[in-house]
Structure formats: C-alpha cells, structure tokens
Amino acid sequence: MKVNSTVALTFTLLALMLGAGVxxxxxxxxIGREALKGITQPDSRPTNKGTAKNSSGREELVILKEEDIIKSVKEKINATGRAGSASTSSNTSAAPPAKSEKSVATVTTAKLPILTRSNDVAMEVTGIRKQGDSMLLDVAMKNDGSQPVKFLYSFLNVTDDKGRLIVAETTGLPSELPAKSDRLSGTISIPTSMLDDAQKLSIQLSDYPDQKLQLKMADIPIK
Structure with missing residues (x-):
C-alpha cells in the first residue's frame, strides 16, 4: 500500500514535537529540582505562642477559647481607662482654681455723709461705690442764697492722699444752681486704675467765673 507523503510528513512532525515537549x-x-535542593518551607508562625508539642515532639496549633480572649481584652481596656482617669485627675488637681470675675458694686459708708459749705452753697458726698472699672462718688448740692451760682466742672480738682492729681468726670451735677434751689444730685466718676493704693480723696470746686466760692472736702474715705 502506497503511503501518502504529506500524511507521513505530518505524523513525523507531530512525533518530533511531542518528543521535544517531553x-x-x-x-x-x-533543573528546578536541583535549584531547590536544601530549601525548606519557612515557619510561618512568628512566635511559639498558641502552640504546643504533641507526644512526637511536633508543634501543634492551640485554639484559644473565645471567653479567654474577651476576658483578656476587657482587662486591657480597664487598665487603660484607669491610667487615663488618674492622669486626668492629676491634671485637674494641679490646675489653679478659676477666679470668678463678677463686677460687684460695693458701698463705703464710714464717715459719710461729708458736708462742706461756702457762703450759701453746700456740697455733700453721700456715698461711695464701685461700679465696673470706676469709683463713683454720689454728690448732692444745694443753694440757699438769693443769687444763682454757676459751675464749670472742668475746674474740679480731685487729689488722693499721696498728693496725686486724679482725672474725674461728673454726671448729673448742675452747671447752675438756681437761687433757693432744691437739693440736686449727681456723681463724680474716677477710674479705679488711677487710685492704686490711695486710701482717701480730696475735692475742691469753685464757682465760675467769679470764683468767690471755695467748696473743699478732705479725707473722703474710699477704702
């Protein structure tokens, strides 16, 4: 039987390819086996915790109980909480107590009222009180004369017991006292920052423009 040359060539090539593959x-x-000689599988367990050795000396994995794991976690959380509480308590006790900054008006009544008179005009300090950053002197004035009297309060002279000149402002005091006037009231305001360690004040006021009246007060207690 005559064999087709094409079929023979095909089978020959297939046989060669199979042989080359094998x-x-x-x-x-x-080659791979030769290259891997002496290499073993690494121990993937980083520590020996959670393992135990059996009778043959080989290590076996020990499964921890869920209750033991939860108990251990709770103990660590409680220990951390106690440490944080102790640190907070220490910081709180070390902090200085905050001071309450309330502006409370206080009134000085010792040796008051203080009265001064010049001719028919009288001036009286009836009270002293603190309000915010100011010291307020409550003042009353009265004219018993038959002529009106004018005042310019920029000429008001206030000094402390150290001889220092004090800047003061007036509120409500009349620029003119009518003849036979009623008792009129107002305030003299002094910044407390200007008083420092002063204990007493002195006041001097003259009429304007004649300056015939000299209303003077000394030793007005402010503390």
Missing part, C-alpha cells in the same frame, strides 16, 4: 519538561523539572 524532553523540555523533563529537563526543566530536573
């Missing part, structure tokens, strides 16, 4: 696989396996 040879390549065998050769690759041999």
């Amino acid at each position: 040879f390549t696989a065998t050769w690759g396996y041999a």
Whole structure:
C-alpha cells in the first residue's frame, strides 16, 4: 500500500514535537529540582505562642477559647481607662482654681455723709461705690442764697492722699444752681486704675467765673 507523503510528513512532525515537549519538561523539572535542593518551607508562625508539642515532639496549633480572649481584652481596656482617669485627675488637681470675675458694686459708708459749705452753697458726698472699672462718688448740692451760682466742672480738682492729681468726670451735677434751689444730685466718676493704693480723696470746686466760692472736702474715705 502506497503511503501518502504529506500524511507521513505530518505524523513525523507531530512525533518530533511531542518528543521535544517531553524532553523540555523533563529537563526543566530536573533543573528546578536541583535549584531547590536544601530549601525548606519557612515557619510561618512568628512566635511559639498558641502552640504546643504533641507526644512526637511536633508543634501543634492551640485554639484559644473565645471567653479567654474577651476576658483578656476587657482587662486591657480597664487598665487603660484607669491610667487615663488618674492622669486626668492629676491634671485637674494641679490646675489653679478659676477666679470668678463678677463686677460687684460695693458701698463705703464710714464717715459719710461729708458736708462742706461756702457762703450759701453746700456740697455733700453721700456715698461711695464701685461700679465696673470706676469709683463713683454720689454728690448732692444745694443753694440757699438769693443769687444763682454757676459751675464749670472742668475746674474740679480731685487729689488722693499721696498728693496725686486724679482725672474725674461728673454726671448729673448742675452747671447752675438756681437761687433757693432744691437739693440736686449727681456723681463724680474716677477710674479705679488711677487710685492704686490711695486710701482717701480730696475735692475742691469753685464757682465760675467769679470764683468767690471755695467748696473743699478732705479725707473722703474710699477704702
């Protein structure tokens, strides 16, 4: 029987390819095996915790109970909480107590009222009180004469017991006292920052423009 040359060539090529594949696989396996000699699988467990050795000396993995794990976690959380509480308590006790900054008006009544008179005009300090950053002197004035009297309060002279000149402002005091006037009231305001360690004040006021009246007060207690 005559064999077709094309079929023969095809089978020959297939046989060669199969043989080459088997040879390549065998050769690759041999090379890989030679390269891996002396290499073993690493121990993937970082520590020996959670392991135990059996009778043959080999280590076995020990499974921890869920209750033990929860108990251990709670103990660590409680220990951390106690440490944080102790630190907070220490910081709180070390902090100085905050001071309450309330502006409370106080009234000085010792040796009051203080009265001065010049001719028919009288001036009286009836009270002293603190309000915010100011010291307020409550003042009353009265004219018993038959002529009106004018005042310019920029000429008001206030000094402390150290001889220092004090800047003061007036509120409500009349620029003119009518003849036979009623008792009129107002305030003299002094910044407390200007008083420092002063204990007493002195006041001097003259009429304007004649300056015939000299209303003077000394030793007005402010503390």
